[in-house]
Amino acid sequence: MEPIREVEGRAIPFGAKNVDTDVIIPAHWLKTVTREGLGRGAFETVRAQPGNVFDDPAYAGAPILIAGDNFGCGSSREHAAWALLDLGVRAVIAPSFSDIFAGNAFKNGILTVALPQEQVDRLLAVAQTDPIAIDLEHQVVTTPFQDRFGFDIDPFRKACLMEGLDEIGLTLARDEAIATYEDRQARDMPWLAHGTEIAA
């Protein structure tokens, strides 16, 4: 995962609420065995409309996306995060995110920034003409107009994003604790420890 400290540039002023992952990447794009190239299918149904923000040359390669409440609801498909990455998006700003999407974004080095609706509205207005900057280290979003919006982030996620840490590698280092748990489970709850091997 590529480390991320700040994201700065144009922001796509999408703004829609309840954007589900079927909108971010329709199911027929999921028939792939790689993570690459999904940007072509990103927001396909939105892009079918003339004059949509995603095809506005002003936002070509914009690293930030601004959306409404409950962004990324619905399917657990991580393809939604891969599609955003492939579009060049490294951060999404919205009033709230679905739990699964927020996790998928984080694991792909996409920063999700939750801000109150009125601040998101302000950023949507700024994004029409000007760039936006997100400083992860100081947890603040700024605009060229003195706007300064602080945001919260889980400290563990912040550290992983800033260092580009490999979460699986970190967990594998806890092998002893996992093995101890497995021994205890095999003793106390053997039916859970058996899985598919119980069948004759």
Place this chain on the structure above:
Amino acid sequence: MASRPRTLYEKIWDAHVVETRDDGTALLYIDRHLVHEVTSPQAFEALRAAGRTVRRPDLTLAVPDHNLPTTARRAPDGSQLPIDDPESAAQLAALEANAPAFGIRYIGATDREQGIVHVVGPEQGFSLPGATIVCGDSHTAAHGGIGALAFGIGTSEVEHVLATQTLLLRKSRTMEIRVEGELGPGVTAKDLILHIIGVVGTAGGTGHVIEYRGPVFEAMSVEGRLTVCNMSIEAGARAGLIAPDETTFAYLEGRPFAPRGAEWDRAVAWWRSLATDAGAAFDKSVVIDAARVEPTVSWGTSPEDVVPIGGSVPVPDSFADPSKQDAARRSLDYMGLRPGQPMTEIAIENVFIGSCTNSRIEDLRAAAEVLRGRRKSPQVKWAIVVPGSGLVKRQAEEEGLDRVFTDAGLEWREPGCSACLAMNPDKVPPGERCASTSNRNFVGRQGPGARTHLVSPAMAAAAAVTGKLTDVRELVS
């Protein structure tokens, strides 16, 4: 020492904590991992690239479901037929190769037990009460119906579970949905969960695990409970739970991977101890009056857009929230509906009975009861019944349900996810309407431009008969 009263969720959580970190996150042990062909190839590839193995292949079960065509899978000579679509074929081939390469038990496309992962898990006794269950699919919440803590994960988490059999998680908040009273005749588990999502909203459960409580769920079959928990994610909750009880134990006993003998007795004793303690606190509580739940249908492009079948398409200006007004206008435009139109005047051209929400034997019986001795309306161009698994299919055929469907003019198909998300050839044509027993009415979900109305199996059958959305209570007394 008396301990603090705990909820069902807290008890399962506590039993699976490998270790807690200073920042409050926990490494949680995962007991069961279901793998399908769509969200796993990238995870296996990453494992391979890093030289990693699957820690507990015996706690992992792989089944293809999303991509498989629901037409015949075997040639007359018994050989497996190839899939026409090259991308779908490649995903299936990847799972067929990855499962044995990593030592994982694999139920193949032509095996009798094949089906939708969320039907297969409980049916095989692989999913158990009190277990932590994950799958790269948001409808994993379904397994909460047998009292498991089950939730969908992304592909990076699939890889994490394959490699470590754990996930790093922060404890969710808890939400109680208590349903008081009794459901009326003709009102099913699907109507109830659609009604609940309408009340809670698609983001109402975000950050929470829901526990469904009250006499309605106690009286409900396991199939109905799986339907309810399945759609928890449609209310924003990653997981939904119903306490395991005698109904659950009777359902699971004797299934292939369920515990046996003395282990079964020990398991049941533990399962009985899982119910939420008297006095345990929930972070949020919603009370629903069962008597007010009618057969429910969706009108828009979000599962919260529901009304009773006797109602009408809402007027967008009637919503208090301006952004909801906008969303409703866009939904009605996409759905080709006008404000105030009675729901029972909406004509449908397609019917889909299936999906991980409603493809179990009880669902098929409910649909067949309505269709018995009737024919589908000539206005209905395409109507398919897709059983949730090969075992459901065989059971239905033993009961003669397949004949009821085909005599009524519906097609009887092979198991899979099918037209719920249209990754296989089963799609609703652009601009056409479908009465669907699936879980999502999102824009383009059943095919580009397709218009979905979410309904129960009995309501889907009623729509097939009349060619429009219909109150099933008018057809079946």
